[in-house]
Amino acid sequence: MSAAAGGTAAGAPGADGYYGRPVLKRPAWTWEVPWYFWTGGLAGASSVLSVAARAAGNRPLARAAAIAAAPAAAVSPALLVSDLGRPERFLNMLRVFRPSSPLSMGAWLLSAYAPLAVGAGAAELLGILPRTRTAAAVGAAALGPGLVTYTAVLLAHNAVPVWHGAQRELPFVFAGSAAASAGGAAFLLAPAAAAEPARRVAIAGGLLELAAERAMERRLGPLAAPFEGDGPAARLGRWARGLTAAGTTLAAAGGGRAGRWRRRGPPCCSPAAPASAGRCTGRASPPPRTRAPPSGRSAPAWTPASPRARDPQARSTRPVRPAPVRVRNSATLGPASSLSRHGTYR
Amino acid sequence: MGSNMAENHPVGFQWVTEAKLRGARLFHVDPRFTRTSAVADRHVPIRGGTDIAFLGGVIHHILENRREFREYVLAYTNAAYLVGEDFVDTEDLDGVFSGLDREHGVYDDASWQFQDTGDGGDAPTGSAAHDTAAQETHGAQGAAVEGPGPPTDPTLEHPRCVFQVLRRHYARYTPAMVAEVCGVSEAAFLEVADALCDNAGRDRTSTLVYSVGWTHHTKGVQYIRAASIIQLLLGNMGRPGGGILALRGHASIQGSTDIPTLFNLLPGYLPMPQARDYPGGLAGYVAEHGAPAGQRDRFRAHVTSLLKAYYGAAATPDNDFCFDHLPRISGDHSIYPTILGMLDGSVKGFLVLGENPAVGSANGRVHRLAMAQLDWLVVRDLVEVETATFWKDGPEIATGELRTADIATEVFLLPAAAHTEKSGSFTNTQRLLQWHRKAVEPEGDRRSDLWFAYHLGRLIREKLAGSTDPRDRALLDLAWDYPIEGPGGEGDTWGEPDPHAVLAEISGWRDEPGAGRTWLSSPEQLRADGSTTGACWIYCGSFADGVNQTDRRRPGREQSWVAPEWGWAWPGNRRILYNRASADPQGRPWSARKAYVWWDEQRGAWTGHDVPDVDAGATPDAGPFVMQSDGRGWLYVPAGLSDGPLPTHYEAHESPVPNPLYGQQASPTRERFDRRHNRSNPSAGEPGTGAYPCVLLTYRIAEHHTAGGMSRFGQRLSELAPEPFCEVSPRLAAARGLTNGDWATIVSARTAIEARVLVTERMKPLRVGDRRVDTVGVPYHWGWKGTVTGDAANDLTALVLDRNVHISEFKVATCDIRPGRRPQGAALPAYVEQHRRSAGIGEQP
C-alpha cells in the first residue's frame, strides 16, 4: 500500500487525533514562574521558621530565617509582575477579590505578605523597631504557609492532566521543599551553634518532599509516564530526586560537624531548585497531545511529543548544576507530554 | 457536474443545502472528491473530459427504457421532426457528422437540416457555418425555423424523426461503455441515471448544475447541449425545481453576456453586423438576422431602440438610425486569436480591465510574450497585478527569454474601485439583477469602471471635436451625456456618472412629442420608429415607472415563494424562463405540486405564481420556448452550432486515452494554434504519450478568486491558502516519490511549474479500459506578486478552443509530475525542452 511508501497524507486524522496536533495550548508562563514558586516557598517557610525559632528562644536562628525570608519575599512579587504579558497592569490583579482564582488569592496573599516579610527582615538586619518587627514577623508567619502551598492549588487548576491529577500531593511536595529550602538557608546563615534546628527542618522537608512525590507518582499511575524512560522530563526528574536525596542525606550526616562543614562547604541553596520547578510550568512543558482514545477507558493511550514542537527542556536545563544539598520547591511534575482520555479528565 | 459549487459558489450553495434538508438528493459527478462531494449524497468520480459520454449514457438509458416524459417531449420539443435524408450521423462516419471540411475543421450544416415540407413553404434553414464566427449571426433567436415547420411523426417511430436519430446516435452509449470511457462503475452510473428518471414526470423534477468545469473544454457547448437533451426528455425545463443552472465564473458574468463584452454580440444577444454589405442597410440586417419573419418587426424595434440609446438625437429614420456607425466583424476577434495577433505584431494596443491574463489565461506564457510585443498596455485593477508588471519581474525575465530593456511596451496601470466603492447592478445566473450600493468612498484615485469608460469617451470626443472625418462620426454622434455626481457635485468635470442613468437608458423610455418621457415596462413597448430608447431589450422594464426595480429588497417572508419583489429578473421579471412548460398543452398544471403558471379558462388568460413567459394575449397554443423561432426545445439542432447537431463524445485535446467510441479522437472542429510556445502534448495513439502520462486538471478553491487579484494581495484569504499546491493520490505519490507538504514539479509541453504536494485519498486513479489513469489537480490562483506567491498553473495548459465560443480547454490536459522544485532561471526552458524532446516533440517554427 502506498501509505507504507510514505506517500500518504501527513497525520491522517482519526488515527492520531487531528493531524497529531495537541488539544491544549502550551501554557503561557515564562521562566519567572518557577523562580517565583521557589522564592515564595523559601520566604514563606522561612517566616514560619523565624517565628517558631523565636518562640523556642533560638534568636539567632530566628534572625537568620527572617533575613533569609526578606530578599526572597522582595524578589517574589517582582518575578510575578515580570511574568505578565502586560506588567504595567499588575495592579489589575488587585481590582477584584476572586476566590475562584488561586492566582487572585495568591496576589492578595503576596501583596500582604511581602511588605511584612521584607519589613521584618530589614528590621532584624538593622536591629531597629523591635515591636514593629515582631508584629511584622508574626504577620508574615501567619501568611507564609498559605504562600507556600497556594502555589500547588495554582498549578493544579490546570487542564493539563498530570498537574490537575497531582492536586492531592502537590501541596505536601511544595510544603516539604519549602521547608527544605528554608531550613537550608537558615542553616547557612545562622551561627553554627544555633543552626541545628534548621538542619532538622531541612531534612524533614526533604523527606516530606520525597515521600509526597513518590505518593503522587504512584497515584498518578500512567499519567506519570513522562517521568520514566529517557525523556527530558524523566532525566530532570531523576536528577532532582537524586539531588534531593543526596542533600538530605548530607544534611543528616553532617549534623555534628555542621559548623566546620558549613564554613568550607559549597552553598547549600542551589538554583537547581527553580530549574526543577520550571519543569512544572508551561515554559518547560511541551504541549500535551491527544489521540483517539483506545477502546474503553481502562487503557489510556499515550502519544509521543510532537516532533514539530520545539524542545522546551533545552532552556530549563540550563540552570541545573549539581549541588550537595538539593533544595526544591516543587516536585518533578514533569511536562505533561501526554494526554489521555483516561488520565486527563478524572 | 462540472461544478464544485460548495467551494466556488458557497453563497448559492445555501439553497442546495436547504433543498437537501427538505429531502432532495444531491449527486456530484466530478473527477475530484471536493467539498461539494463531501456534502453530497453520492459522489461519482469520472475521468476528466468525459462528461458527454456520461450524459449520453443517461440519454441512452432514458430512450432505451422509455423513461422520457412522452407528452412533454411530443408537445414541447422537436422530437417528432423529420431530419433530412442527407444527414449522416457519427455512427456511420466513425465519429464525425456529414458536412465536415477536415482541412479547416469546419462543418457545412446543409446536410443537417430538417426534411423539406414539400408544400412550397420555407424550408427550415440555417445558414451555412463557414466563416469562423458565423454562428453568432443567429443571436438570441437561434437559427430560423419558419413557416409551418418540417414534417413530423407524432408516433416518434419514423427512422428519420429526431427521436429515432437520437436513439441511433446514442445506441452505443450503454452503461458498459460509460464505465469504460468515464472510469465509473456501471452501478454508480445507473444509480444516477435511474435517480434522474425516477424523479421526473408530472410531479417531480430535477435540476442539473454546471460551472466552468463544463465550459472550459474544446467541446463545452456540447456538454451543455447534452444536459439540455436530458432535461427536455425528462420534462425538466420551464418548471419549478427543474432547469439547468449555469454557475458563472465570477460576479455578473451573466450581465457581461447580456450587455456583452463579447466581440460578436450587441446587447440583448443581437448579432454584431458582419463586415459586408447589407442590402438596404438596417433593413437588410434585420431581414437577415431578425428571424423568423413573424418576429422581424420586434427585432427591428430592439435594434432601433438600441441605436437610439447609442446615438440619441443623431439617430433618425433618415440616417437608418446610425446603423452604419456600428462596428462590423470580419472573423474571430475573440481574446485568444487577438493575443496571438499581438505576438505576431498585428495588434498594437491592449486594454485590460479587471482581468489578469498573465496569470489566469490558458498558456500564460504566450500572453506574457505577446504583451511584450505591444506598443501600449492599459491595466485597470484593484492592485498591481502581474499583467501590469510582467515586463520587469515576470517568469520570462527570470528565465532570460525576455529582457526588460528590450520590451518597448508602454504600460499604464490605473487604479480601479472595488464593488464596495461603487454602485451598480449584478446580474446572476438566474438572470436576476440586484443593485448594490456603494458602501465606502473609493480612496485615492480609484474610480469605477463606469467612470473610466465615460471619461475615456468624453476625452476622445473632445479630441475629435470638429473632425470632419466620416469615421469619427460614430464617436461624435454618441449620446454621451450622463449626469455626474461625486465629490465635486454638479459641474465637477471628473465626477462619477450616475449609474442609475445608465440603467434607465438600458431599460428604456418613450419620448412623445409634447407628452414628455414615459418609462417602459416591457420589451413589447419598444418601437422601430425611433420613438423609444432602450439599450438592451431583455432588460426593458428594469427601470419601469422610473424606479430602480433591481434595488427591491422585500424580504422573502413578506411575499410569495417566487419572491418577485426581490431584485428584478429579465425578461419582464420572470423568475423561471419558458415557464409555460410548467403547464400541459392545454394549459393545466402538470400536477398540483408543480403548478407554476397556467391558463385561466374563465379570464381567458395565462396566470400563475410567476409572470407567464408568453406573449400578451397568448393562448394555450403558445409554444413554451419563446426564444426559439418555433417555440420548441431543440433536441436536435440543425444549425447554429459549429461542431454538430448532437453532442458526441470526443477525448480532450490532450488525453492519454484513445477514444473508445470512435476513430475520431478529439473534436474535429477544435481551434488549434500549433506554433512555438503553444505545442501540444501527444495524445493517445501518438508517439510520446508516456512523457505526459497523467491527466492534469486545473481549478479553483474556495479560498481564492480566479487569478488572485482580489484574494492573493490581502492577508485574510492569503493565510487560508498560502501556497500553490497540487493534489495527488497516495498511489501516484508513491509511484513518483512525492511527499506530502514537499515540492513537486509539474511539466507539460508548455512549461513546468512547482507546487506543494497534498497527498489525499480524495484523488483516486481511475480504471479506464485495462489501464489506470492518474490525475494531478492544481488550483491556478497564484502568480509571482501579492501577499502569497507561486507558479501559475494555467501556464501548463494549451491554447486550444471550442469553435462555438472560443473558450480554451483549461480543465483537462496531460502532464508529468516529479518530486522536488523545478529548475530555476534559464534552466527551466531547458528542462521543459528536454522533457519535450523525450516525447519526440521537436522545435517547431
Added chain:
Amino acid sequence: MTTLDPGAWFTPDGEPRRMGFFTDTSVCIGCKACEVACKEWNGVPSDVAGFTGMSFDNTVALGADTWRHVAFVEQAPVGLEWFGEDAAAGTAPAAPSAQDLRFLMSSDVCKHCTRAGCLDVCPTGAIFRTEFGSVVVQEDVCNGCGYCVSACPFGVIERREDDGRAFKCTLCYDRSKGGLEPACATACPTDSIQFGPLDELRDRAAGRVEHLVAAGQSRAQLYGADPDDGVGGFGAFFLLLDRPEVYGLPPDPVVPTRDAARMWRMAGAAAGVLVAGIAALVGLSPRGGR
C-alpha cells in the same frame, strides 16, 4: 444565514437570554467564511504562514489569532482503490460512495462553557460573563498573566505573543449589544453556524441528530449539549459526524476548577503540616547559643 428575531434576545420579562452557537457540521462546506468574517469584524491579525499539508487547513487550530477554525478531516478506508489496477485485475471495483470516503469539515470556536475555566481563574476580572451568557475577555483589563491559557480544557484561549494579552472569541459581544448576530453566523452560507437562544438551539439540534442517525449517519452526535458534562454544557455546542477526538476536540472536558474545594483543603492541610512540623522541630531542638 438566518435572521434573528429581535425578540429572541430577551425573555418576555425583558431578561437577556443565554445566547449561543449551534454548529451543525453536517452542513458545513468548509468555505472558511466564518474565519474571515470573524477576523474582519474583530480586527484579529492574520498570520500568513506556509502550506501545512493538513488537507485544506492552513490555520491549524484555534488561538489568539484564530477565533473560528475550520477543521478538515479526510477519512478513507485503508486499501480501497476505486478503480485502480486491482480492480482491473479482476477484483470487482467497489462502488464509490460518500460512505467510502468522508471529508468532514467543522468550524470550531470557543465553547463559552457554563463553567468556564478561563473565567474562574482570571485574577483580574478581565474575563467576565455577559448578560447573554457568553464569556468575554476585556482587553483593557487583561494583564496577560496567562493563567486562563492552561485552565482551558479545549486549548482555545491563548496569549498573543507580541501583545501580551489573552484573546479568544467574544461571541461578538459588541454585535450582541446592538442586536446583531455574530459575524461568523452571519457569514455562514449554509447555516452550519446557527446563533440563537441556547435552549432553542438544543431542541433544534436534538431533532437534527435524530434525523441524521435515522438517515444512516450512525456516528452523528451532539458535543457539548449536555448541561451535566464536565463544564456544565457549552454555550457553543456542535453536531459532529464522528467522535470529538477526530476533530481535535477533547471527549470529556472538565473545568479544572471543579475540584477547587478539595485542592484548597489539601493546601490547608499541607500548610498545617508545615507549621506544625517546623514548630515541633524547632521546639525539640536543644537550646543553642554561645
